Amino acid sequence: MTWKANRLALRQGSLFPLCASTVAGIVIITPVLVIMWRSFTSGKMGFTVDLNVTNYLRVFADKDIWPMLNNSLVYAGGSALLGTGLGGLLAWIVARTNTPGKGLVELMPLYPLLMPPIMKNIAWILLLAPKSGILNGMLEQFLGITYPVFNAFSMAGMIWTFGIACVPLGYLFLLPVFLSFDPSLEESAYIAGSRPVHTMLKITFPLALPAFISAFVLNFLRALRSFETPVLQGTPGNIKVFVSRVYDSMALEFNTGLATAYSVVLVILSIITLYFYVRATRFSERYATITGKGYRVRVIDIGPWKYVTFAAVCLYFLAGIAIPFVVLIVVSIIPYFDYETFMTFPSHMGLNNYRTVLRHASFLNGLRNSVLLSVVIAVVTVFVGIVMAFTIHRTRAVGTKIFEFIGTLPLAFPPLVLSVGLVIIFVGTPLYNSLWALGLGLFVAYFPYAFRNASGAIVNIHKELDEAAWVHGARWRHVFFKVTLPILKPAVGGALFYIFIEAIRNVDVAVLLTAPGLEYGPVTLFEYFRVGQWAEAAAGGVIYLIILIVAVSVAKFAFKMKFSL
Amino acid sequence: MQWNTMMVMAIALSANLFFAPAFSAEKAPAKETVKEAAKAPAAAAKKAGGQQVKSEAASATATAKAAKAYAQVSAELYPKAKQEGNLIVYSVWDVEHLRVITEAFMKRYPGIKATFWQGRNPEIVTRALTEFQGGQASFDVVLSDNAPPVIRAAGGIMDYNTVQRDVLYLHDPNMATVSLQIQALAFNTKKIKPADLPKSWEEVASPKYKGMIALDDPMRAGPLSSMLSGLKTQWKDDARFNNFLRNLKALGVPVHKSTSAMFRLVISGEYAICMPALLHDVMEEMHKGTPVGYVKTVPPVVFPRQAGIYAKSPNPNAAKLFAEWLISDEGQKTTDSIGRETSRNDFKSKTSIESAYGKNMKPLPVIDQFFLEDPKAWLDKFVKPIWEG
Numbered sequence: 001m002t003w004k005a006n007r008l009a010l011r012q013g014s015l016f017p018l019c020a021s022t023v024a025g026i027v028i029i030t031p032v033l034v035i036m037w038r039s040f041t042s043g044k045m046g047f048t049v050d051l052n053v054t055n056y057l058r059v060f061a062d063k064d065i066w067p068m069l070n071n072s073l074v075y076a077g078g079s080a081l082l083g084t085g086l087g088g089l090l091a092w093i094v095a096r097t098n099t100p101g102k103g104l105v106e107l108m109p110l111y112p113l114l115m116p117p118i119m120k121n122i123a124w125i126l127l128l129a130p131k132s133g134i135l136n137g138m139l140e141q142f143l144g145i146t147y148p149v150f151n152a153f154s155m156a157g158m159i160w161t162f163g164i165a166c167v168p169l170g171y172l173f174l175l176p177v178f179l180s181f182d183p184s185l186e187e188s189a190y191i192a193g194s195r196p197v198h199t200m201l202k203i204t205f206p207l208a209l210p211a212f213i214s215a216f217v218l219n220f221l222r223a224l225r226s227f228e229t230p231v232l233q234g235t236p237g238n239i240k241v242f243v244s245r246v247y248d249s250m251a252l253e254f255n256t257g258l259a260t261a262y263s264v265v266l267v268i269l270s271i272i273t274l275y276f277y278v279r280a281t282r283f284s285e286r287y288a289t290i291t292g293k294g295y296r297v298r299v300i301d302i303g304p305w306k307y308v309t310f311a312a313v314c315l316y317f318l319a320g321i322a323i324p325f326v327v328l329i330v331v332s333i334i335p336y337f338d339y340e341t342f343m344t345f346p347s348h349m350g351l352n353n354y355r356t357v358l359r360h361a362s363f364l365n366g367l368r369n370s371v372l373l374s375v376v377i378a379v380v381t382v383f384v385g386i387v388m389a390f391t392i393h394r395t396r397a398v399g400t401k402i403f404e405f406i407g408t409l410p411l412a413f414p415p416l417v418l419s420v421g422l423v424i425i426f427v428g429t430p431l432y433n434s435l436w437a438l439g440l441g442l443f444v445a446y447f448p449y450a451f452r453n454a455s456g457a458i459v460n461i462h463k464e465l466d467e468a469a470w471v472h473g474a475r476w477r478h479v480f481f482k483v484t485l486p487i488l489k490p491a492v493g494g495a496l497f498y499i500f501i502e503a504i505r506n507v508d509v510a511v512l513l514t515a516p517g518l519e520y521g522p523v524t525l526f527e528y529f530r531v532g533q534w535a536e537a538a539a540g541g542v543i544y545l546i547i548l549i550v551a552v553s554v555a556k557f558a559f560k561m562k563f564s565l
Numbered sequence: 566m567q568w569n570t571m572m573v574m575a576i577a578l579s580a581n582l583f584f585a586p587a588f589s590a591e592k593a594p595a596k597e598t599v600k601e602a603a604k605a606p607a608a609a610a611k612k613a614g615g616q617q618v619k620s621e622a623a624s625a626t627a628t629a630k631a632a633k634a635y636a637q638v639s640a641e642l643y644p645k646a647k648q649e650g651n652l653i654v655y656s657v658w659d660v661e662h663l664r665v666i667t668e669a670f671m672k673r674y675p676g677i678k679a680t681f682w683q684g685r686n687p688e689i690v691t692r693a694l695t696e697f698q699g700g701q702a703s704f705d706v707v708l709s710d711n712a713p714p715v716i717r718a719a720g721g722i723m724d725y726n727t728v729q730r731d732v733l734y735l736h737d738p739n740m741a742t743v744s745l746q747i748q749a750l751a752f753n754t755k756k757i758k759p760a761d762l763p764k765s766w767e768e769v770a771s772p773k774y775k776g777m778i779a780l781d782d783p784m785r786a787g788p789l790s791s792m793l794s795g796l797k798t799q800w801k802d803d804a805r806f807n808n809f810l811r812n813l814k815a816l817g818v819p820v821h822k823s824t825s826a827m828f829r830l831v832i833s834g835e836y837a838i839c840m841p842a843l844l845h846d847v848m849e850e851m852h853k854g855t856p857v858g859y860v861k862t863v864p865p866v867v868f869p870r871q872a873g874i875y876a877k878s879p880n881p882n883a884a885k886l887f888a889e890w891l892i893s894d895e896g897q898k899t900t901d902s903i904g905r906e907t908s909r910n911d912f913k914s915k916t917s918i919e920s921a922y923g924k925n926m927k928p929l930p931v932i933d934q935f936f937l938e939d940p941k942a943w944l945d946k947f948v949k950p951i952w953e954g
Contacts, residue, residue: 125830129830129833129835131836132833132835232826235821236819236821250687250691251785251786252784252786252941252944254687254691254694335854335855336856337833338833338856339833416687416691420691423691423695424699427695428699428700428701433703511684512691514682516654516680516681516682517653517680517682
């Protein structure tokens with residue numbers, strides 16, 4: 001049945017997307033299979049006993065993993081909900097309301113993306129630490145509150161820091177949906193007497209559900225495997241998360257097999273999460289907001305509330321980047337950080353940390369390689385991601401739902417585990433120690449972002465648009481390039497921007513695939529974060545952020561480049 | 566790319582996938598070593614080489630002898646190393662430090678092109694052993710602290726006994742100790758008075774310090790676990806060791822997985838005492854005027870940083886020459902210039918034990934080979950039952 005259906009689908013011109021998705025699927029699944037194979041080997045690095053289930057027996061006999069899993073689920077669920085919810089709200093404000101200062105407002109939720117998560121961790125620790133944190137210090141100094149109100153080393157502190165970092169992804173995923181809305185859906189509600197808020201809750205938000213779940217799944221998986229926040233904020237608060245078992249297996253035991261077996265728990269969680277996503281979107285027509293009837297964005301006049309929404313965007317901008325950025329700037333120019341020195345900062349200024357960073361010859365040397373590779377990776381992953389999403393949702397080939405899982409699977413593995421799989425594949429081949437291996441590694445690592453973004457967006461396009469083209473005898477390329485891709489333009493811009501920003505600062509996946517002597521990325525800059533030299537890291541981070549902010553602003557205002565709108 | 570090249574790559578990739586397990590055959594001796602270590606740590610340490618400690622300053626004769634031996638070995642190795650032409654170093658050291666070190670080496674020995682790859686210890690071990698299992702002659706030297714003994718335990722290090730061994734504070738007959746990691750008991754001078762400070766590592770576990778201490782996670786292969794290993798070796802008293810651990814646990818203090826981040830929090834005033842901090846970090850901050858200090862009566866923990874020569878090194882002569890040069894007077898000066906502690910007894914620097922603690926200080930060396938080669942097994946055996954029990 002399946003074979004017959006596929007033969008029919010191929011005759012109808014789905015050969016290329018199906019083949020391209022299959023090739024991409026093989027590239028993505030291979031390192032995953034290799035590390036899965038490793039999980040069935042015991043022993044440690046350097047000697048191996050093949051084919052046994054020792055690692056799994058250890059994982060499931062580990063009584064500590066249940067409280068850890070519980071912590072992980074609370075942390076990942078909380079962060080993803082905060083980030084995706086807030087991102088969605090900001091996307092709705094920007095796309096659908098008459099909030100003033102449009103040009104600025106549409107960009108404000110994106111700037112926090114430029115700040116690497118570890119910079120945010122450090123900034124929020126400095127702000128929220130119980131005894132030495134700036135906010136607790138201010139409460140004590142100005143209001144006499146001696147009890148530490150804020151605690152960076154708590155579950156709430158962890159969810160706040162990572163959740164805030166998840167907002168841009170939620171925003172990027174939901175903005176295209178709110179921008180590409182068939183107005184008749186809401187107009188019908190208005191004609192039936194529904195008020196704007198009611199319409200928003202009953203019509204607008206439910207229709208954005210696939211993109212919301214898609215972003216939620218990504219943010220959830222990112223949080224589940226994130227390591228910096230649990231290490232820097234969780235460990236001092238005695239909050240142990242599951243992923244630390246994966247890292248201990250690598251860092252303490254040097255046992256890839258065991259690390260992978262622990263990662264398989266993350267894979268199972270990912271598959272469960274994806275299963276819910278696939279179920280929620282199985283009748284994709286329900287969520288189609290872009291139909292053949294043409295669409296234009298209807299901006300809702302929210303009256304004086306527009307100032308509230310403007311304030312909300314500004315508040316996020318403050319929390320997402322402005323306050324952490326200012327804290328880091330101050331930390332980078334004072335000799336050392338403690339509350340007293342911070343508060344008397346103008347009298348203790350110095351540029352030594354900047355001199356230290358700029359003296360490093362490799363600071364800018366690696367930038368060329370990483371910029372080039374990041375651009376290529378962003379373009380390739382986004383294109384292939386759309387082709388795979390197109391294959392699943394638009395071609396008539398049967399069994400393509402499997403790509404839904406394959407395309408997201410790399411996200412379930414912590415970067416170090418994933419890169420081990422890539423090294424095992426490449427070692428001994430001419431690709432090893434070349435830019436090709438590094439490029440393929442980054443492709444595998446970032447494909448889930450491109451794919452989930454495209455998958456969420458494509459569900460919102462009604463099939464009637466391409467069906468009209470199919471009926472008129474169009475081949476897949478006509479449908480893809482003339483119908484689907486132009487409608488997906490906002491989502492494509494957002495994904496390109498996101499993957500470029502993420503790839504340019506990637507160290508975790510790239511580190512094992514970088515050849516000796518090859519300088520990739522602003523290695524020196526991130527090395528300060530890796531070794532915990534906060535003042536120098538802050539100085540380097542400020543320089544890095546200024547470069548990116550200037551680049552984005554110039555691209556946006558001088559060259560009229562659109563990242564999301 | 567040519568079609569036939571792609572075919573070769575595809576075949577090589579497939580072969581890698583399906584025949585990777587076959588590489589495990591050549592790792593059997595390493596397995597035995599670790600097994601033996603788990604059963605009888607002392608015997609295994611002896612077999613693997615073991616660390617030798619020379620705490621007294623090297624005599625003038627030893628210094629002269631080392632200089633002569635270096636000159637001879639340099640003259641012998643350089644022509645062969647020049648013929649090899651390359652040197653590839655895997656290291657945990659900062660990129661800029663590696664740049665300075667390799668450039669100084671290339672200047673001293675023209676004709677040898679030195680390149681490096683930098684990663685963290687787990688990344689170094691993972692990469693080195695994956696390449697070793699794959700039979701790759703991919704690098705020459707691993708320059709690090711935790712990584713070389715672990716790679717050696719897996720059979721990935723070639724034995725090399727340095728000719729300058731008589732002047733080393735910590736000497737391993739199989740790998741050259743080129744630098745030392747020195748851990749100190751640090752404190753925030755604004756948060757605790759000198760009179761109230763603990764006088765020993767053991768006193769840190771006193772209940773009066775509850776709420777003041779930042780502790781490195783004893784269950785990771787970090788500074789605190791290496792300190793515990795050093796104390797256990799020195800005390801030779803299990804009851805005392807277990808009691809110390811119990812008291813430390815009873816403090817209920819937060820533990821940290823990043824020593825540097827923990828030290829920053831001590832500077833910020835979140836904690837008063839840092840157990841432990843790296844001496845060169847403390848010295849650097851003191852030099853900048855940061856309100857931190859270290860307790861001079863508490864013996865520093867000394868951990869070897871080694872240059873291990875890869876078992877499948879494509880340039881073994883260049884690798885040996887590099888290890889010898891790092892220990893030579895010129896190499897030690899270069900190491901000191903980047904702020905890293907030197908490994909020779911006869912080399913004076915601001916971070917040497919003698920200048921930081923005085924002549925009479927007896928440091929606490931980390932020499933338990935069982936701990937160095939398999940920290941996880943060691944922690945499971947001696948620390949976990951008490952810490953997580």
